[in-house]
Amino acid sequence: MTETAASAPKTVARRPARRRRASAARLIVYPALGVLALLVFFAVFADWITPYDPLKQSLMEALQGPSMHHWLGTDDLGRDVLSRLIVGCRIAIIAAAEATSIAILLGVPLGLFVGYRGGWWDWSVMRLVEAIMSIPGIMVAIVIIAILGPGLHRAMIALGILFSTSFLRLARGVVLSEREEVYVRSARVVGTGDARILIRHIFPNVAPPLIVQATLTVGAVLLAEAGLSFIGIGVQPPNASWGTMLNTAASYMQLDWFLAIPPGVALVLTVLSINLLGDVLRDRIGRGIAVPAARPKAPKRPPKTAPAAGAPGRRPSPVPAPDAVLDVAGLDVVVTAGAGDEVPVLSDLGFSVRKGETLGLVGESGSGKTITGLAILRLIGTTGRITRGRITLNGRDISDLSERQMREVRGKEIAVVFQDPTTSLNPAFTVGEQIAEILRTRAGLSRRAAMARAVELIGRVGIPNPAERARAYPHELSGGMAQRIAIARALSCNPSVLIADEPTTALDVTVQQEILDLFRDLQEEFGMAIIFVTHDLAVAADICDRIAVMYAGEIVEEAPVDTLFSAPRHPYTAGLLAASPHGATRNPPLPTIPGTVPRPGAWPEGCRFAPRCPHAAPACDAAIPLGDGGHRVRCIRADTLDLRRSA
Amino acid sequence: MLRLIVQRVLALVPLLFLVSVLTFSFTSLLPGDPADLIVGQQGTPEQYALVRHRLGLDQPLVERYAHWVEHAARGDLGTSFFNSVKVSDAVMQRLPVTASLTAVAALIAIAVGLAAGIAAALRPGSAVDRIATLGATFGQAIPNFWFGLLLAAIFAVGLRWFPATGFTPISTSVGGWLASVALPAIALGFASSAAIARQVRSAMVGVLQQDYIRAARAQGLSSRRVIFRHALKNALVPVVAVLSFQITVLLGGALIVEQVFAINGLGTLAITAVRQQDIPMIQGIVLVMVAIVVVVQLATDLLYGFLNPKARPS
Ligand code: SF4
Numbered sequence: 001m002t003e004t005a006a007s008a009p010k011t012v013a014r015r016p017a018r019r020r021r022a023s024a025a026r027l028i029v030y031p032a033l034g035v036l037a038l039l040v041f042f043a044v045f046a047d048w049i050t051p052y053d054p055l056k057q058s059l060m061e062a063l064q065g066p067s068m069h070h071w072l073g074t075d076d077l078g079r080d081v082l083s084r085l086i087v088g089c090r091i092a093i094i095a096a097a098e099a100t101s102i103a104i105l106l107g108v109p110l111g112l113f114v115g116y117r118g119g120w121w122d123w124s125v126m127r128l129v130e131a132i133m134s135i136p137g138i139m140v141a142i143v144i145i146a147i148l149g150p151g152l153h154r155a156m157i158a159l160g161i162l163f164s165t166s167f168l169r170l171a172r173g174v175v176l177s178e179r180e181e182v183y184v185r186s187a188r189v190v191g192t193g194d195a196r197i198l199i200r201h202i203f204p205n206v207a208p209p210l211i212v213q214a215t216l217t218v219g220a221v222l223l224a225e226a227g228l229s230f231i232g233i234g235v236q237p238p239n240a241s242w243g244t245m246l247n248t249a250a251s252y253m254q255l256d257w258f259l260a261i262p263p264g265v266a267l268v269l270t271v272l273s274i275n276l277l278g279d280v281l282r283d284r285i286g287r288g289i290a291v292p293a294a295r296p297k298a299p300k301r302p303p304k305t306a307p308a309a310g311a312p313g314r315r316p317s318p319v320p321a322p323d324a325v326l327d328v329a330g331l332d333v334v335v336t337a338g339a340g341d342e343v344p345v346l347s348d349l350g351f352s353v354r355k356g357e358t359l360g361l362v363g364e365s366g367s368g369k370t371i372t373g374l375a376i377l378r379l380i381g382t383t384g385r386i387t388r389g390r391i392t393l394n395g396r397d398i399s400d401l402s403e404r405q406m407r408e409v410r411g412k413e414i415a416v417v418f419q420d421p422t423t424s425l426n427p428a429f430t431v432g433e434q435i436a437e438i439l440r441t442r443a444g445l446s447r448r449a450a451m452a453r454a455v456e457l458i459g460r461v462g463i464p465n466p467a468e469r470a471r472a473y474p475h476e477l478s479g480g481m482a483q484r485i486a487i488a489r490a491l492s493c494n495p496s497v498l499i500a501d502e503p504t505t506a507l508d509v510t511v512q513q514e515i516l517d518l519f520r521d522l523q524e525e526f527g528m529a530i531i532f533v534t535h536d537l538a539v540a541a542d543i544c545d546r547i548a549v550m551y552a553g554e555i556v557e558e559a560p561v562d563t564l565f566s567a568p569r570h571p572y573t574a575g576l577l578a579a580s581p582h583g584a585t586r587n588p589p590l591p592t593i594p595g596t597v598p599r600p601g602a603w604p605e606g607c608r609f610a611p612r613c614p615h616a617a618p619a620c621d622a623a624i625p626l627g628d629g630g631h632r633v634r635c636i637r638a639d640t641l642d643l644r645r646s647a
Numbered sequence: 648m649l650r651l652i653v654q655r656v657l658a659l660v661p662l663l664f665l666v667s668v669l670t671f672s673f674t675s676l677l678p679g680d681p682a683d684l685i686v687g688q689q690g691t692p693e694q695y696a697l698v699r700h701r702l703g704l705d706q707p708l709v710e711r712y713a714h715w716v717e718h719a720a721r722g723d724l725g726t727s728f729f730n731s732v733k734v735s736d737a738v739m740q741r742l743p744v745t746a747s748l749t750a751v752a753a754l755i756a757i758a759v760g761l762a763a764g765i766a767a768a769l770r771p772g773s774a775v776d777r778i779a780t781l782g783a784t785f786g787q788a789i790p791n792f793w794f795g796l797l798l799a800a801i802f803a804v805g806l807r808w809f810p811a812t813g814f815t816p817i818s819t820s821v822g823g824w825l826a827s828v829a830l831p832a833i834a835l836g837f838a839s840s841a842a843i844a845r846q847v848r849s850a851m852v853g854v855l856q857q858d859y860i861r862a863a864r865a866q867g868l869s870s871r872r873v874i875f876r877h878a879l880k881n882a883l884v885p886v887v888a889v890l891s892f893q894i895t896v897l898l899g900g901a902l903i904v905e906q907v908f909a910i911n912g913l914g915t916l917a918i919t920a921v922r923q924q925d926i927p928m929i930q931g932i933v934l935v936m937v938a939i940v941v942v943v944q945l946a947t948d949l950l951y952g953f954l955n956p957k958a959r960p961s
Binding site for chain 2: 132139233412423430442
């Protein structure tokens with residue numbers, strides 16, 4: 001699991017988009033089906049509805065524009081364009097049906113067979129397919145037509161052979177993935193024949209993608225048929241197909257450009273409709289065919305839990321502690337969810353860190369730890385927004401800096417180490433380049449100096465052979481090694497604050513301790529303040545000076561690490577401690593207090609922990625302020641409860 | 648890198664071999680006897696036998712193939728059945744035409760596809776995105792030759808900005824070449840640019856959500872740097888994987904688009920050869936096209952290896 005608060009609103013945001021797509025799909029499906037229905041109608045009833053004989057020439061009336069008599073005009077031989085267009089519908093359907101069925105009948109059985117048999121058969125047929133596919137499709141068709149001769153049916157055989165390769169690959173792919181499935185194996189054990197297995201067990205799995213592929217093939221066939229007829233080796237004159245009509249149009253372009261319009265529009269509309277249907281089908285089948293069932297409604301705008309300024313529960317932000325490197329006060333952050341509703345994800349957040357100090361942000365998934373770090377750097381995307389609060393960095397308020405000024409802060413003054421080093425390093429560049437790039441663009445070093453410094457940093461984070469390792473790509477390094485690189489990159493500009501977001505969670509247990517030691521060493525050397533985000537109290541106890549416990553977007557308790565562990569005052573902290581005894585194994589991390597953190601937008605009005613709190617009382621229904629002093633707690637009953645662990 | 652090149656080149660040898668066998672055996676299946684066509688109705692059996700011998704048709708198929716490959720390797724693709732033109736000469740004369748049309752179309756497709764795909768990916772759901780998606784949908788439904796007809800009608804016949812037909816070699820006049828190749832290349836490249844834009848968009852949207860992009864921003868790198876360096880290099884990996892296929896498609900499409908603009912390229916040569924059942928000519932054209940495809944494939948493979956370190960042999 002990566003993050004928490006940030007990912008929750010994201011899923012919310014995705015939902016209505018999908019709904020919008022579903023209704024857009026309907027908007028597409030009906031017109032597309034309408035076009036195709038019209039096509040079929042014209043094809044079937046062509047003989048009755050064509051106003052003229054499509055082959056009847058009348059040289060007196062050649063190349064006329066649209067008129068009352070000839071709605072779409074006449075061609076070079078005086079034939080009625082509308083009538084030819086309607087007959088063309090029939091040709092198009094015959095062509096599509098012929099070529100697509102040939103392609104399926106040829107490709108699917110062959111693909112099933114070679115996929116199932118495997119071995120030599122599979123190898124040689126696939127090489128053959130590859131060879132065919134390396135020749136431009138139209139050239140393959142041309143060669144086959146050279147053998148068979150031109151004409152509609154022969155050209156469609158050619159296209160059928162050509163397109164069979166895609167069905168072959170599709171069927172083969174499905175067989176390969178299904179062949180070893182348990183049910184097929186069990187079928188074989190009970191002595192079912194091969195043919196029976198293929199037909200009964202495997203073929204049904206081919207069917208859904210087959211339908212999609214067939215739809216897309218129909219579109220491709222129509223275009224290819226038109227192309228072949230256009231260059232004169234498909235349908236032969238005087239027969240009317242859209243392709244031959246376009247061929248005529250090309251010859252008379254200078255005299256009557258309108259000739260190109262009707263067959264072209266008919267062709268494009270048809271292919272467009274089929275492709276759009278194919279897309280919709282693919283979406284549906286890709287998602288498991290089932291239309292998504294009734295979804296829980298997107299959360300409505302929540303009851304305003306975060307009181308406005310001056311409301312009870314919120315004191316005017318105090319002046320930042322004079323020796324604080326970073327001070328956050330009264331921070332409110334909202335994220336725009338699906339329907340444009342803004343859901344609060346952090347409220348009244350306040351803490352400060354001093355030089356050389358490590359502050360732990362601790363809490364379960366969904367408590368808002370990670371988004372806190374991102375909000376400080378203003379990396380909460382276009383959907384996230386800070387609505388209130390002040391962030392003071394080295395005495396300067398950075399909460400209203402422009403994006404440009406903020407960029408100056410990132411990396412140089414506040415840097416981040418993310419949870420998973422294998423995903424937070426760019427796979428396309430060597431690790432040395434990635435560190436050197438920061439030094440070049442941010443610290444203004446020359447290419448050479450940057451590389452030299454990068455190597456130095458890589459050595460500093462405890463990687464042997466730094467010069468050689470600098471040339472490695474992230475995938476060539478172990479997780480622990482990669483995280484050291486990420487740390488080196490974060491420290492490259494000597495930031496005064498380092499945000500470490502679960503930096504040991506993705507790592508092997510044995511490596512975790514080494515990385516924690518590294519953080520301690522580096523802090524001693526560089527003197528930066530560290531905000532250490534973790535869900536693991538044992539880790540926090542190990543490295544932090546102070547700990548702020550977060551729950552549902554707010555801090556519920558904050559105290560020096562020893563005080564917090566020996567005398568927790570918030571029931572949630574006590575619950576966490578009970579679930580993760582100090583010094584005991586970290587596995588499983590937080591087997592926990594019953595229930596889960598409420599999602600943003602679903603926070604209770606009063607104490608957000610109340611639904612899970614064993615000590616909840618009626619008084620807990622009101623918004624509760626965070627106390628003052630060195631040990632702050634957000635619990636109305638904190639003074640009356642004794643939560644000290646008996647152990 | 649050298650290792651990668653050698654590895655890829657070796658992998659292509661069997662492909663070329665197979666295609667040559669395929670082409671040869673396929674074209675030898677041609678019904679009707681070319682000798683019949685050449686000698687005609689009045690020919691005597693002696694004449695007929697002579698022609699067959701001259702064409703090598705009296706040899707066993709395997710021997711004919713060996714003979715053909717042996718000569719093809721030396722650049723000799725045989726002689727046309729219908730005139731004494733050497734196939735290699737005819738093909739080489741037309742190749743620059745088709746190749747330059749394909750190359751310009753590919754450049755247009757890549758440039759437009761990249762620009763539209765990136766723009767759409769940066770603001771999903773925006774107007775740019777919707778226009779790009781719409782363009783991609785239409786791009787796949789509009790046949791290149793019809794699009795070419797429309798372009799010719801508007802810009803050549805109507806506005807007279809470009810010549811409607813013909814081809815000016817680049818050696819004659821660069822400007823003339825560009826003018827003659829512009830409309831056909833746009834017509835040809837449109838569909839591919841749509842396909843590439845689709846690929847770029849989906850790849851880019853995926854990459855932009857990656858942790859390393861967030862990490863790059865967290866280091867204070869500029870948006871431009873993050874998008875065009877960190878994101879694009881990764882997003883191009885799946886795009887390059889389909890690029891050689893797109894170029895193959897363009898090469899085939901060129902054969903048809905050439906007809907719209909009456910350009911004398913490989914397309915016209917192939918169509919004539921098909922009508923005359925001119926076996927050596929067809930064989931030669933196919934082989935040359937496959938050779939181009941193979942070279943393109945090699946180039947994209949190398950590009951793929953450059954972009955994706957995981958694909959390099961270590
Ligand atoms: S305020 Fe009440 S519900 Fe909340 S933690 Fe304290 S006792 Fe529990």
